[in-house]
Amino acid sequence: MSRRLVSAEYLSFPFRVSEEGSSKSVRESHVREQIEQVLYTDPQERVFRPEFGAGIRRLVFEPNNATLWSLTRRRISASLAEALYGEVDPESIEVRIDAQQEYLIVNISYMLAAIGRQENQLFKVNTGGMSG
Numbered sequence: 001m002s003r004r005l006v007s008a009e010y011l012s013f014p015f016r017v018s019e020e021g022s023s024k025s026v027r028e029s030h031v032r033e034q035i036e037q038v039l040y041t042d043p044q045e046r047v048f049r050p051e052f053g054a055g056i057r058r059l060v061f062e063p064n065n066a067t068l069w070s071l072t073r074r075r076i077s078a079s080l081a082e083a084l085y086g087e088v089d090p091e092s093i094e095v096r097i098d099a100q101q102e103y104l105i106v107n108i109s110y111m112l113a114a115i116g117r118q119e120n121q122l123f124k125v126n127t128g129g130m131s132g
Contacts, residue, residue, distance in 0.1 A: 013037060027112065031087050032121050035108060038079045039123060054079050056106065056125050064099045072097060080108070089113045102126055 010030035012023040025033060041053030054076045062068055073095045081090040092111035097104060103126035111118050 027087070027114070028119065031084060031110075031112065031119065034083055034087070035080060035121055036123070038083045039076070039106065039125075052079070052083070056104065056123075059104060059125075069097045069099065076106070076108075080110075084110070087113060092118075 008027055009024040010027070012025045012029070013033040013036070016023040038052070039054050039056045042055040042058065043053050044050040046052050054072075056072075056076070059068070059072060076095045077093050080088070080093050080095075084090075084093075089111040092109070094109040096107040096109075098107070103124055106123040106125060107120065108123070109118065109120045
């Protein structure tokens with residue numbers, strides 16, 4: 001008898017509903033969606049979770065210096081470790097930030113805990129929002 005692994009499904013973010021019901025994401029997409037929520041949510045934006053979010057869009061106009069990026073990397077890493085608890089090995093989270101003139105490039109690497117697979121996500125943040 002062969003065993004077949006069943007991929008877990010999650011509600012997609014942002015939430016979308018069609019005639020077939022709510023849209024779903026597989027684990028890899030779901031984790032990326034969670035990372036986007038952390039990066040683009042400003043601290044204190046959520047009423048019942050005021051500590052949630054990294055507020056990355058605010059950083060576009062901040063001074064481009066090593067101290068700011070070091071603090072930002074630590075804040076993002078801590079926020080991701082909490083938000084992705086159980087999905088991602090917290091020790092594997094690596095955040096790299098490259099500051100360009102008009103945008104930031106945020107590169108996040110992590111290991112999916114349940115399947116032991118390394119993932120890498122790249123986010124480009126500019127004054128008009130995000131692209132990934």
